[in-house]
Amino acid sequence: MATTIASGTLTVKLTESVSLNGTAYSAVNNLTIAAINEIQQRIVTVPNSTLVKLYDFTGIGTGAGSYDRTTLKYLRITNKDDTNNISVNLLGTASNTWTEITPGASFIIATGVGVVQGVASAVVPTPTLENLVTVTAYSGLVNNVDVECYVAMT
Numbered sequence: 001m002a003t004t005i006a007s008g009t010l011t012v013k014l015t016e017s018v019s020l021n022g023t024a025y026s027a028v029n030n031l032t033i034a035a036i037n038e039i040q041q042r043i044v045t046v047p048n049s050t051l052v053k054l055y056d057f058t059g060i061g062t063g064a065g066s067y068d069r070t071t072l073k074y075l076r077i078t079n080k081d082d083t084n085n086i087s088v089n090l091l092g093t094a095s096n097t098w099t100e101i102t103p104g105a106s107f108i109i110a111t112g113v114g115v116v117q118g119v120a121s122a123v124v125p126t127p128t129l130e131n132l133v134t135v136t137a138y139s140g141l142v143n144n145v146d147v148e149c150y151v152a153m154t
Contacts, residue, residue: 007037010074010152012108031110033073038153045146046086046139054088054149055135057112069112069132071153077137078106080146087138092116092130101147 010033017026046052054077057069079086079101086101090109095118101107109115114129139145 005037007035007154009034010036010039012074031074033110033152033154035154036073036152038071039151041148041150043080043146043148044137045144046137047144048139049141051089051136051138053134053136054147055132055151057132057134067112067151067153072112072132072151073154074108074110074150074152075112075135076106076108076148076150077101077135078148078150079103080148081143084140084143084145086145086147087140089134089136089138090116090118090132091134091136092118093133094130095119 012031012033014029014031015026016028017024019025044052044054053065055075056066057072059068077088081103083103085103087098088101088107089096089098092115095116097116097118099107109132112132115132117124117127117129137145137147
């Protein structure tokens with residue numbers, strides 16, 4: 001069976017604006033990514049004190065959450081909570097790194113290849129970036145946190 005889905009162009013628009021002392025400061029940045037032929041968007045509840053796998057790039061299985069890192073062109077995680085932070089872990093092929101997403105904020109990456117390096121100590125003069133293996137979230141010790149997961153692939 002041949003596909004009937006025509007690929008499309010993903011457009012991401014990031015707008016920032018603030019007024020300080022009566023002066024407006026703003027920026028608009030647009031990103032367009034051609035040949036997108038698969039997207040997934042979902043809301044995931046991360047239970048308190050629980051590590052939840054949001055994205056899997058191991059090549060095992062298909063369906064929600066399982067992806068081919070070589071076709072990944074856009075990945076976004078948005079913290080939909082109005083009070084609580086969410087911790088996100090990027091696991092590479094040899095190391096991992098954590099980042100925190102505050103309420104209402106988003107975390108974006110645009111590839112699954114050569115995207116992460118975790119170093120426990122010392123100065124890293126030049127990065128040795130690893131391929132993405134998994135992305136997990138942890139909500140902390142008190143409350144469940146909802147996150148929106150959006151991914152686009154070619």
